[in-house]
Each structure stands twice: as C-alpha cells, then as structure tokens.
Amino acid sequence: MTGAPPAIRLEGVGLDFDGAPLLRDMDLCIGGGRITVLLGASGVGKTSLLRMLGGLARPDHGRIVADDGQPLAGRVAWMGQQDLLLPWASALHNVMLGARLRGDRPEPARARHLLGCVGLAAQADARPATLSGGMRQRVALARVLYEGRPVILMDEPFSALDSITRARMQDLAGRMLAGRTVVLITHDPLEACRLADTMLLMAGYPATISTIAAPPGAVPRPVDDPAVLAAQAGLLRRMLRQ
Known part of the structure; x- marks a missing residue:
C-alpha cells in the first residue's frame, strides 16, 4: 500500500441535481484505516457522494480534503458493481491493467500472489468468460489491491x-x-453489519447523514453472530421508516 490511509473530511459540501439541492452543507469525517459503509434509498445521493470522494465529480459548494493535507488524487482505487474485466485478457493481465494503462512496468509475480490470496492461483491464465461471477469479482478485488492505494471506494x-x-x-x-x-x-443491512467499522445512513432531500452504531467485534463479523443479526434487524427497521 502506498502511503498511510488518510481520514477524509467533507466541509460544507453541497451538490445540486437538476437545479435542486441533493446535498447541502454536509460536514462529515470518514475515519482513516477504517471501513465506512454508506446506506440509503436509491437516488438519495450515495453514488454522487462516492464519485466526489474519488475525484470523478466536484461539489458545487464546500470541499473534500484528506487529514494529512495531501491531495486524494492518485491515492484512490475504485471497485464497482460490474467487474469491467477485459474479455480478451487473462485474469493475470486484468489484474495488471492499471499499470499497463499508465505505462508502468507490470509486476506479474505480485499479480499472481494477489490472485493466490483471493483463491484464484489456478485461474491466472483463464479469460473472464470461463469464470463464474464470483470468480470475476475476486479478480476485480485483486486488481484493486494490485493498485496499492490507501483509499478504496x-x-x-x-x-x-x-x-x-x-x-x-x-x-x-x-x-x-x-x-x-x-x-x-450497499443496500444490504447484513453486509453493512458484517463489514462496517462505521455505518452511515443517508436520507431525505437534501440528504442528511446519521451515524449508526456497528455491532461489536472485528471485521468481517460472522454471518450468524447474534449481535450482527440483531443489528441487521434494527437497521432494516430504520431503513423501512425512511
């Protein structure tokens, strides 16, 4: 990983959509070295917020800064719903795609090591069409890890x-x-309760953010942990009231 993982602050961030405020005067601190899970109804602005954190969009008001004073540009990796693997490239070459696009020297040994870490050492030379959906997402995760960024969206x-x-x-x-x-x-309360150090629930127009206590225990929490299941139920009830 390149550099220490920074905390990220949103200071008075506002964003308009079709002339209406989607976010207004939002102040938020995202903890460094922690997993923050963001939940909320579709259209409330979660992806817009994520895009601003990644530098893919700019706020109309306010600013987003890292607590170490360094720019976030170049320190962020992104993993989305679609794996976006190149169909003609092997799993190994898909992992190293970012380096090739930047003109950096690929590191096949490190890429193979990461494929081994995600359980795909034997599929390094396989093309995406021969892999299951779960395997493809594991390749995508290995690609994110290969980038070595301290911030993952x-x-x-x-x-x-x-x-x-x-x-x-x-x-x-x-x-x-x-x-x-x-x-x-995520839209999945169980996923949030298993993975979050901090849970944030977005609601309303313009959106506000509430912090919800995560269950005790280290991430990833067991799927059948009673505290996780109780937190999932409470979170789902709260989301249904939105």
Whole structure:
C-alpha cells in the first residue's frame, strides 16, 4: 500500500441535481484505516457522494480534503458493481491493467500472489468468460489491491452475486482491505453489519447523514453472530421508516 490511509473530511459540501439541492452543507469525517459503509434509498445521493470522494465529480459548494493535507488524487482505487474485466485478457493481465494503462512496468509475480490470496492461483491464465461471477469479482478485488492505494471506494460491488458467493466475498474483502480507508455503498443491512467499522445512513432531500452504531467485534463479523443479526434487524427497521 502506498502511503498511510488518510481520514477524509467533507466541509460544507453541497451538490445540486437538476437545479435542486441533493446535498447541502454536509460536514462529515470518514475515519482513516477504517471501513465506512454508506446506506440509503436509491437516488438519495450515495453514488454522487462516492464519485466526489474519488475525484470523478466536484461539489458545487464546500470541499473534500484528506487529514494529512495531501491531495486524494492518485491515492484512490475504485471497485464497482460490474467487474469491467477485459474479455480478451487473462485474469493475470486484468489484474495488471492499471499499470499497463499508465505505462508502468507490470509486476506479474505480485499479480499472481494477489490472485493466490483471493483463491484464484489456478485461474491466472483463464479469460473472464470461463469464470463464474464470483470468480470475476475476486479478480476485480485483486486488481484493486494490485493498485496499492490507501483509499478504496466500492459501489455495491457484491450486489449481483448469489447469497453464498456474496457472503464469501464479504469475508474476503473484510480481511484483505483491513487497514485501508474504505467507503462501501450497499443496500444490504447484513453486509453493512458484517463489514462496517462505521455505518452511515443517508436520507431525505437534501440528504442528511446519521451515524449508526456497528455491532461489536472485528471485521468481517460472522454471518450468524447474534449481535450482527440483531443489528441487521434494527437497521432494516430504520431503513423501512425512511
């Protein structure tokens, strides 16, 4: 990982959409080296907020800064709902894609090591069409880790997977992203309760953010932990009241 994982501050951030305020005067601190999970109804502004954190969009008001005073540009990696693997490239070459696009020297040994870490050492030379959806997302996770960025932004990365594969990906991500500054969007209360150090619930127009206590225990928390299941139920009740 390149550099220490910074905390990120939103200071008076506002964003308009179609002439109406989507976010207004938002102040927020995202903890460094922690997994922050962002929940809320569709259209409330979660992805817009994530895009601003990643530098893909700019706020109309306010600013987003890292607590170490350094720019966030160049320190962020992104993992989305779609794996976006190149169909003609092997798993190994997909992991090294960012380096090739930047003109950096690829590191096949490190890429193979990461594929081994996500359980795909034997599939390094396989093309995406021969891999299951879960395998493809593991390649995408290895690609994110290969980038070595201290900040990881994840927009519903496991939502298209079946429940068993999704639980396994949560376990894998929780272990392998430890120590980085992670912001994860999900609509799944159980996923949030398993992976979050901090849970944030967005609601309203313009959106406000409430902090919800995460269950005790280290991430990733067991899927059948009574405290996790109780927190999931409470979070779901709160989301249904929105």
